[in-house]
Amino acid sequence: MRVLLTGANGQLGQSLRQYIPTDWVVLPADKIFLDITNQSNVNRVISSFKPDVIINAAAFTSVDEAEVSIELAEQVNFLGAKYIAEAAKNNGIKLIHVSTDYVFDGKSANPYTEQDITEPLNVYGTSKMHGEIAVLENHAEAIIIRTSWVYSEYGKNFLKTIFKLIENDKDIKVVSDQIGAPTYAPDIAKLIVDIIRDDKLQPGLYHFSGDQVMSWYDFAHKIAESVTVSNSKVEGISSSEYTSAAKRPSYSVLNCDKLEKFGYKRSNFSIGFNQSISALIDESK
Template sequence: MRLLLTGAKGQLGHSLTQYTPAGWETLFADKVMLDITRESDIERIVCNFKPTIIINAAAYTLVDNAENEKEKAYSVNVNGARLMARAAKLCGASFFHMSTDYVFDGQSFLPYKETDECCPINVYGDSKRKGEIAVLEENGDAIVLRTSWVYSEYGQNFLKTISNLIDQEKEIKVVADQIGCPTYANDIAKVLYQLSYIKNLPGGIYHYSGDTSLSWYDFSKMIASAMNKRDAIIQKVSSNEFQSVAKRPQFSVMDCTKILNLGIQLSNLEKGVQLAIHNLELVER
């Protein structure tokens, strides 16, 4: 296999670089090396490297900033995704593209299936949904993997933010009325590689997330427990009290039956949090 990975310095990109299967030839491209919104960059890299698999982990992911940087969000998440899907098809490479639970409005009381109607409530979610459509229009064999509430010891994410605040012994206020399934980035990386080995895998959308649904508040309490800081002061607040620029879905739980039927296990939340905290502590020593 010859793997071209975009977004290599992002949270998921970092995990993907750590778990690349032995014997694969790799090109880990960050934005400096490969700007996915520039067709000339894509043509140069793809023509020279000739990948057999492309994983597009590059994305504009700043949910609040996207409300004021719409052009940038759509450029990366729609046009960039389209160009990468097109390049993969032209060179005959398998194509994997990452997406998000934010394509849904969060008004359901049942886990969202891949076939459920999408109705994003913020610019980020809308750009990712339009990106899904663009990818599958360009390349019907592409795999679009939706995931949710990604955390790890890398990059910027909820787990790292909360653990830092706990270490600083600050009073923390966390939303308790938004429900989702936190997913460990390292597990997502492993699943992408598992999927790449499945022969004749039908193109389309697949859901993959953590195995436990809970609120951001409950997630923060779990993080505190993993840090042996059960006395951390964490207060519940509602979404209305915790003002953010972009609206968030109230319910982001996804039905992962389709991917489970492939023999793939969901990300174990308790194990993932323990590993992420352990790895963070190793870095800080």
């Protein structure tokens, strides 16, 4: 199995590099080696490497920065996805594309299904929605995995940021009225590897997230409890009290029933959380 992995240095990319079987031939491409916004670069790399599968984990993920870098966010999340999908289709290559819960507006009272209308509230969500559309229009056999609140011991993410603040005795205020399901990046990596290996999933959209629903404050509080020696105080505040460039959905829980019907279970929060915390504690010693 030959696999082209874009976004290889992100937290999902790093997780995939840990879990992809050693007998697979993997080309881990970062943005320097493979600029997915450059169509000729995309075509050249794909034609040269000739992968069986492309995992597109590359994305512009800074939600607030996207509000002022609109063009760049669209280039990476929309055009990049489009170029990858076109090249994969033209060369008969399977494609797994990763997307986000932020394509929804957060006004639902129930977990979002794959059939629910996408109405993003911010530039990041809009650019990822455009990317989804481009992938589906240009590669009918592609699989898109929407996930949410991704965390791990790798890269930049909420858990690592809060852990370091608490470890340094910083008091923090965290939004308590935005609800989601944190998802462990290595579990997404394992899912993608299993999807490729099993080859039983039908093309289309699928949701995959953690098995526990909570607020950002709840998440931060769990992190604080894991740091035994700290004088930090974690305070819950409303979204209206928190200043940010981008508006976030108040509710972005994903319904994962469609994927679970194929035998794939949701990310186990307790296990993933403990593994992340243990790795960060070991790292800080």
